Amino acid sequence: xxxxxxxxDPSQIEDKWYAAWLEANLFHSEPDERPAYSIVIPPxxxxxxxxxxxxxxxxxxxxLIRRKRMTGFNTCWVPGTDHASIATESKVVAKLAEEGxxxxxxGREKYLEHAYAWKDKxxxxxxxxxxxxxxxxDWDRTNFTMxxxxxxxxLEVFCKLFEKGLIYxxxxxVNWDPxxxxxISDEEVNYKSIQGKLYHIRYPIEGMEDSYAIVATTRPETxxxxxxxxxxxxxxxxxxxxxxxxxxxxxxxxxxIIEDEYVxxxxxxxxxxxxxxxxxxxxxxxxxxxxxxxxxxxxxxTINESGDLYLGQDRFAVRKEIVKDLEEAGLLVKxxxxxxxxxxxxxxxxxxxxxxxxxxxxxxxxxxxxxxNAVNEGDIKLIxxxxxxxxxxxxxxxxDWCLSRQLWWGHQIPAxxxxxxxxxxxxxxxxxxxxxxxxKTGDSSLTAKDLTQDPDVLDTWASSWLWPIxxxxxxxxxxxxxxxxxxxxxxLVTGPDIIxxxxxxxxxxxxxxxxxxxxEDVYLHGLVRDKKRRKMSKSLGNSPDALKLIDDFGAxxxxxxxxxxxxxxxDILFDESLVEQGRNFCNKIWNSLRLVKGWELSDVPASDxxxxxxxxxxxxxxxxxxxxxxxxxxxRLSDALMACFKLIRDEFSQWYLEMVKxxxxxxxxxxxxxxxxxxxxxxxxxxxxxxxxxTEEVWQQLRDRKxxxxxxxxxxxxxxxxxxxxxxxxxxxxxxxxxxxxxxxENGFSPKEQISLFLKTxxxxxxxxxxxxxxxxxxxxxxxxxxxxxxxxxxxxxQTHECFIPLKAVDTGAERxxxxxxxxxxxxxxxxxxxxxxxxxxxxxxxxxxxxLERKKLADTQEKLNVLRESLLQLN
RNA sequence: GGGAGAUUAGCUCAGUUGGUUCAGAGCACCUGCCUUACAAGCAGGGGGCCACAGGUUCGAGUCCUGUAUCUCCCACCA
Numbered sequence: 008x009x010x011x012x013x014x015x016d017p018s019q020i021e022d023k024w025y026a027a028w029l030e031a032n033l034f035h036s037e038p039d040e041r042p043a044y045s046i047v048i049p050p051x052x053x054x055x056x057x058x059x060x061x062x063x064x065x066x067x068x069x070x071l072i073r074r075k076r077m078t079g080f081n082t083c084w085v086p087g088t089d090h091a092s093i094a095t096e097s098k099v100v101a102k103l104a105e106e107g108x109x110x111x112x113x114g115r116e117k118y119l120e121h122a123y124a125w126k127d128k129x130x131x132x133x134x135x136x137x138x139x140x141x142x143x144x145d146w147d148r149t150n151f152t153m154x155x156x157x158x159x160x161x162l163e164v165f166c167k168l169f170e171k172g173l174i175y176x177x178x179x180x181v182n183w184d185p186x187x188x189x190x191i192s193d194e195e196v197n198y199k200s201i202q203g204k205l206y207h208i209r210y211p212i213e214g215m216e217d218s219y220a221i222v223a224t225t226r227p228e229t230x231x232x233x234x235x236x237x238x239x240x241x242x243x244x245x246x247x248x249x250x251x252x253x254x255x256x257x258x259x260x261x262x263x264i265i266e267d268e269y270v271x272x273x274x275x276x277x278x279x280x281x282x283x284x285x286x287x288x289x290x291x292x293x294x295x296x297x298x299x300x301x302x303x304x305x306x307x308x309t310i311n312e313s314g315d316l317y318l319g320q321d322r323f324a325v326r327k328e329i330v331k332d333l334e335e336a337g338l339l340v341k342x343x344x345x346x347x348x349x350x351x352x353x354x355x356x357x358x359x360x361x362x363x364x365x366x367x368x369x370x371x372x373x374x375x376x377x378x379x380n381a382v383n384e385g386d387i388k389l390i391x392x393x394x395x396x397x398x399x400x401x402x403x404x405x406x407d408w409c410l411s412r413q414l415w416w417g418h419q420i421p422a423x424x425x426x427x428x429x430x431x432x433x434x435x436x437x438x439x440x441x442x443x444x445x446x447k448t449g450d451s452s453l454t455a456k457d458l459t460q461d462p463d464v465l466d467t468w469a470s471s472w473l474w475p476i477x478x479x480x481x482x483x484x485x486x487x488x489x490x491x492x493x494x495x496x497x498x499l500v501t502g503p504d505i506i507x508x509x510x511x512x513x514x515x516x517x518x519x520x521x522x523x524x525x526x527e528d529v530y531l532h533g534l535v536r537d538k539k540r541r542k543m544s545k546s547l548g549n550s551p552d553a554l555k556l557i558d559d560f561g562a563x564x565x566x567x568x569x570x571x572x573x574x575x576x577x578d579i580l581f582d583e584s585l586v587e588q589g590r591n592f593c594n595k596i597w598n599s600l601r602l603v604k605g606w607e608l609s610d611v612p613a614s615d616x617x618x619x620x621x622x623x624x625x626x627x628x629x630x631x632x633x634x635x636x637x638x639x640x641x642x643r644l645s646d647a648l649m650a651c652f653k654l655i656r657d658e659f660s661q662w663y664l665e666m667v668k669x670x671x672x673x674x675x676x677x678x679x680x681x682x683x684x685x686x687x688x689x690x691x692x693x694x695x696x697x698x699x700x701x702t703e704e705v706w707q708q709l710r711d712r713k714x715x716x717x718x719x720x721x722x723x724x725x726x727x728x729x730x731x732x733x734x735x736x737x738x739x740x741x742x743x744x745x746x747x748x749x750x751x752x753e754n755g756f757s758p759k760e761q762i763s764l765f766l767k768t769x770x771x772x773x774x775x776x777x778x779x780x781x782x783x784x785x786x787x788x789x790x791x792x793x794x795x796x797x798x799x800x801x802x803x804x805x806q807t808h809e810c811f812i813p814l815k816a817v818d819t820g821a822e823r824x825x826x827x828x829x830x831x832x833x834x835x836x837x838x839x840x841x842x843x844x845x846x847x848x849x850x851x852x853x854x855x856x857x858x859x860l861e862r863k864k865l866a867d868t869q870e871k872l873n874v875l876r877e878s879l880l881q882l883n
Numbered sequence: 884g885g886g887a888g889a890u891u892a893g894c895u896c897a898g899u900u901g902g903u904u905c906a907g908a909g910c911a912c913c914u915g916c917c918u919u920a921c922a923a924g925c926a927g928g929g930g931g932c933c934a935c936a937g938g939u940u941c942g943a944g945u946c947c948u949g950u951a952u953c954u955c956c957c958a959c960c961a
Contacts, residue, residue, distance in 0.1 A: 013923095014921090014923075198958085205961085224961060225961065226961085237961095269960090270961085271960055271961080274960055275961060286959080288959050288960080288961075289959095291959085348958090350959095393888065397887070400885095400887090401956090404957080404958090503956085504956095506956095538895085540954095571895095571909070571910090572896085577895090578955095580894090588909080588910075590923065591923040594921065594923050595923085595924080597920090597921080598920045598924085599920070601920045601921075602921080604920090605919095605920070645896090645897095646897075649908070649909070653908090660920090660921090745926095745927085748926060748927065749927055749928080752926075752927050752928085757916085758916060759918075847941085849941040850941080851941075852940085852942090853902070854902075856902085857902045857942090861903080863903080864903065868904095
């Protein structure tokens with residue numbers, strides 16, 4: 008008996024094989040003559056830790072990579088991390104705050120020291136966690152968006168785009184995050200439905216006693232910055248105000264009443280307060296009508312000197328305060344409840360403050376064109392395809408990209424201001440900037456001290472959009488062998504939530520910089536949710552600890568659980584019970600190993616039955632391999648896994664192993680053993696991309712392997728495309744077995760009780776080779792062929808073959824009923840088919856193949872009915 | 884407000900160009916079994932008007948139209 012435990016224990020095995028793979032350098036890739044298959048990892052935040060979303064994303068990538076690695080491709084999966092400017096900065100700021108330190112007090116340099124210390128402490132933890140998951144990344148190529156080379160590339164691209172005139176600096180209305188105190192891009196704003204209030208406020212009219220403009224607003228506090236009141240020119244209700252001045256309440260400032268068709272007459276009061284500094288629409292009205300713009304907020308969202316009534320108070324505190332004051336002044340008409348959409352910062356989740364500020368922008372108009380084309384023309388495929396619409400819509404309506412962030416952690420913008428002024432030069436280093444500045448001013452006495460670098464850093468995505476290029480040093484060493492060989496990469500695996508942030512921008516960068524797409528296929532998976540469809544979140548506590556799951560169930564189990572529920576594009580409803588299924592499956596495989604390891608070999612030739620089983624199993628594996636190939640080609644990974652699962656559990660373990668398993672204590676023929684081990688290897692190879700650890704372990708134990716032998720290195724054989732006739736034959740036997748087993752249960756035979764089986768069939772030869780197999784599966788004492796019905800027996804039919812199994816007590820009545828029921832069913836079916844075939848239009852219009860099938864169905868059914876009717880007759 | 888998608892078994896989903904007995908899978912459920920690899924297992928079983936109403940067709944989960952419900956994305960009505 009085997010000394011292996013009855014339960015599979017992944018804990019030792021997984022670490023052992025991961026180390027061995029690394030030791031053998033199996034994941035490292037160098038260009039060679041094979042076709043390349045490369046994937047760049049969506050770089051996780053450098054200080055991030057593994058969560059279920061990562062597990063999904065990276066398992067998918069590992070499956071693709073391992074599969075390609077096993078099928079003759081030179082695979083390269085590049086790992087790395089993103090500096091994640093705003094996310095990391097907010098963590099570092101929070102940590103410093105705990106120590107009572109403000110970044111402004113310690114200055115940029117000191118602050119960055121803290122930030123790097125933080126990065127060194129937490130950075131890359133997630134990459135180690137990916138190893139626990141089994142990810143076969145090329146670790147030698149690990150990159151980071153703030154590595155020196157990478158940073159240089161980012162700045163060079165900035166300079167290049169600037170020289171091309173695509174980057175400009177200007178005062179624009181931007182989305183201001185008052186918590187992070189930085190501008191953010193449109194894509195970083197999430198709109199949330201907020202149950203707010205609509206305040207109706209009286210604005211006195213200059214020179215008109217008791218006459219008021221009544222405006223409706225959701226943000227009364229912004230009246231401090233009002234510079235006009237607007238009405239629609241056709242609105243009779245307010246016609247008397249035309250040309251007058253309104254007095255801003257509390258502030259006492261007279262402002263013009265302007266007319267503009269933008270004002271809706273059917274919303275609110277038809278009278279609009281205009282605050283050009285704090286609302287994008289008002290901003291545009293302001294430009295159109297030449298209004299002043301009064302910025303009343305400090306960067307942190309408190310009131311500044313311009314709104315001196317409430318100096319230093321927070322915007323939301325002021326809202327309450329101002330409403331109270333308006334009420335006391337008798338200027339508040341009413342307050343209505345009002346639901347509206349309010350933009351929130353995706354990072355800090357505070358309401359966005361539209362704010363005028365000086366920022367750097369990238370013109371998108373030209374960059375968008377090739378990116379749009381590539382997807383429209385199918386040069387880049389999105390999977391599933393429906394995301395094309397989302398992608399297209401965004402690109403067609405794109406705004407210029409606000410590149411600057413008022414943060415310190417990141418790539419500092421390579422713009423250098425000359426002393427005193429707004430005049431600046433753009434260059435990727437201080438030295439070049441100085442040279443440039445000297446040229447520009449004609450003053451060769453300028454020194455570095457005369458230049459001040461722009462304090463802002465670049466949006467994180469303005470570095471990660473270069474990821475597929477610069478991980479192969481496509482910018483820092485243009486034309487090097489890696490970039491030539493691996494670029495464009497083949498597949499990008501990521502979530503649809505970052506199509507705009509990242510995917511689209513990588514495509515733009517690819518065409519702009521390399522003149523070529525960055526990848527061929529984009530596989531978009533859904534969000535991981537819990538089984539109640541809720542997002543996984545810390546506050547709900549519904550997000551399992553990925554590492555604990557791996558500890559409890561094994562990485563293979565976790566991977567399988569994740570993949571079983573992950574068709575492309577659908578959200579993943581994660582449920583621990585799926586992981587259990589994964590673990591159980593590991594156990595199943597493990598026990599198959601125990602079985603074959605326990606066998607003694609003998610040199611007798613394989614029995615006929617074994618040879619039959621062997622022929623069938625190979626045909627079955629070949630057929631299923633084609634199905635699995637097809638699933639992979641279409642990125643149907645959960646289907647591919649399910650196919651492997653069923654191939655191993657049902658066909659290999661349940662049918663094949665049971666067929667060839669020798670009786671207890673007896674040896675197995677060497678020939679059968681050899682075939683069995685080969686089948687085991689083949690199915691493990693199919694499964695390996697999904698469950699790398701257990702497949703490696705079992706594969707290693709199946710035979711004596713040489714050092715350096717790994718399952719990964721096995722090239723999967725090309726299966727025959729021709730369907731072997733034995734497959735169909737076998738399905739008949741399977742059906743027979745299943746039906747007789749059911750019969751046994753129905754008729755109260757215990758598993759140990761033997762039955763006799765009499766077969767009445769025109770095709771005895773078809774069953775003869777399988778008789779010993781049937782004996783084994785059905786626990787029979789006799790199997791015999793008969794020409795007539797067998798007395799005192801129960802009966803069942805498979806196709807037109809009849810089985811009789813003698814019973815102690817036969818209920819002929821019930822037997823008759825059973826037959827009648829079957830006859831009824833087939834008669835109905837026959838009728839349907841006959842009707843179809845007698846329909847001239849059907850015969851005339853349907854393809855010949857379909858008609859022929861219907862005819863065959865008719866004939867088969869008639870034959871079945873004959874058999875049934877004869878049986879019924881004999882029973883009487 | 885605009886757009887996309889979904890609706891098939893108790894749950895999560897497949898269902899390819901409309902055509903075999905096409906109504907499927909996994910899980911869950913029910914019944915029987917501790918049968919010398921595996922109870923984390925084995926054997927068997929029940930369960931669905933394919934959201935609703937029309938239409939096209941010899942033929943419709945599959946194509947078209949409408950309705951209902953849900954999900955997601957985009958969008959500056961204060």
